[in-house]
Amino acid sequence: MPGAVRQTAAVGAMEWIGAGSLLAWVWLLLGQGFFWRTDVRLPDRRDPERWPSVGVVVPARDEAAVLPDSLPSLLGQKYPGRAEVFLVDDGSTDGTGALARRLAAARGGLPLTVSAPGEPEPGWTGKLWAVRHGIALARERVAPEYLLLTDADIAHEPDSLRELVAAARSAELDLVSQMARLRVVTFWERLIVPAFVYFFGQLYPFRWVNRPGARTAAAAGGCVLLRREAAERAGIPEAIRHAVIDDVTLARAVKRGGGRIWLGLADRVDSVRPYPRPGALWRMVSRSAYAQLRHRPLLLLGTVLGLALVYLAPPVALAAGLAGGGPVLAALGGAAWAVMSGTYLPMLRYYGQPLWAAPLLPFTALLYLLMTVDSAVQHYRGRGAAWKGRTYPAP
Structure with a gap:
């Protein structure tokens, strides 16, 4: 009986996480400046009377x-x-x-x-x-x-x-x-x-x-x-x-x-x-990721937790729901993953990539999470913000 109670509590906690992830994606879809759209191009323009130097x-x-x-x-x-x-x-x-x-x-x-x-x-x-x-x-x-x-x-x-x-x-x-x-x-x-x-x-x-x-x-x-x-x-x-x-x-x-x-x-x-090679892309991201967080451990922790909730929780919730966690958990995870994938489609189209790659975004987000953590590790080892033979300390 205690085991059944613990399982029920775990499923309930996962449902709350799945619901939080879905709400986060609804907000990102509608309330984050329509960031996912790719139609922001050079504004309307006309030739000036005099071309500046x-x-x-x-x-x-x-x-x-x-x-x-x-x-x-x-x-x-x-x-x-x-x-x-x-x-x-x-x-x-x-x-x-x-x-x-x-x-x-x-x-x-x-x-x-x-x-x-x-x-x-x-x-x-x-x-x-x-x-x-x-x-x-x-x-x-x-x-x-x-x-x-x-x-x-x-x-x-x-x-x-x-x-x-x-x-x-x-x-x-x-x-x-x-x-x-x-x-x-x-x-x-x-x-x-x-x-x-x-x-x-x-x-x-x-x-x-x-x-x-x-x-x-x-x-x-x-x-x-x-x-x-x-x-x-x-x-x-x-x-x-x-x-x-x-x-x-x-x-x-x-x-x-x-x-x-x-x-x-x-x-x-x-x-x-x-x-x-992946190493070059890893260095491109990790050299400045911790600087983006102003070298603050609490911001790093919040970023890791946020990435996990927004990008990793949906596929985990869907898999757990299908594996016996119940239809509610599966529906929450699947809906959040679907919204996430939908917001990624315009960027894939802009880059001429196959649209079936959109559901892979959680895996890519996991890579970025690891790059961000590695950026912090390299910073505390004295090798942060390293690029082409130079290393820059936090200002």
Whole structure:
């Protein structure tokens, strides 16, 4: 008899967990800024009467493998105004700077300046040190009204810069950022990459980011068009020099300074960086996951429990219900899993992936949970926020 009572209590507890998970998914579906929709693209735009000058700043550290696919796309921009590209070689050991010069000599296009500022000063991340140097060069050479901050692995269609500037001018935006379409070729890229963008949108719903009065602020560091006056008003990049998650921190600084920001998905901006093995994707996520939680153990615990409730509980509840826990438990778990899978379908469609992969999201979420825990472990071992030979402590 005591065993039957314990089993009944366990089933009851599981039903409460299943109900909590289903309620969480109903809220996420309707109350989290419709984060799951993929229709937030560049706002309506028209050509300005005068095209402003633009300085394109590309921080690059050991990027020789991707530059042949990305740099020519920047040099080949069909922009009606004045624009120059400034590639800042951040201590590369693979000939990144020399390769950039050869590509510019062979391909032509926009003027290219390659510079190397040396090792970053204390308190600076390498990328932001390079950005600082690139912005200074752009101010000296171009006196730009806008800065395009773009990563070395990002390839742009020929009209990308024109469209970004037109959007910024038409909507009177101080920051326009597009989430570049990441590469999905290998099995692990197909499994992890669409979920990465999906989770980012869940954390920073684009519609909330783009609402002037909302507190939510974010950007995608691979493609950020920034009005120079807004950057100066916000103290960019000095004010964010320590930031590991530099894109989100940049957007927050601009919005706090009274700037209007916009973030959406890209149609014609793509990352060419390959992640052929799971280890590379693991490092991409884990290097900044604990920094995203501000290095706080309680936030880590809450995140782990939240991920477990929202993503792992539904399939567990369904399996337990079918295994003898009862139809109520199975129905709760199945309904929550169905809503979860439904919200993932638009992102799979955006990335051209088979829609039958949507029910695999709990497994992918489990991987992200483990990456987040590993990020905290590496931080306390003194190897947190490690990237390309550098490790950054918590600010």
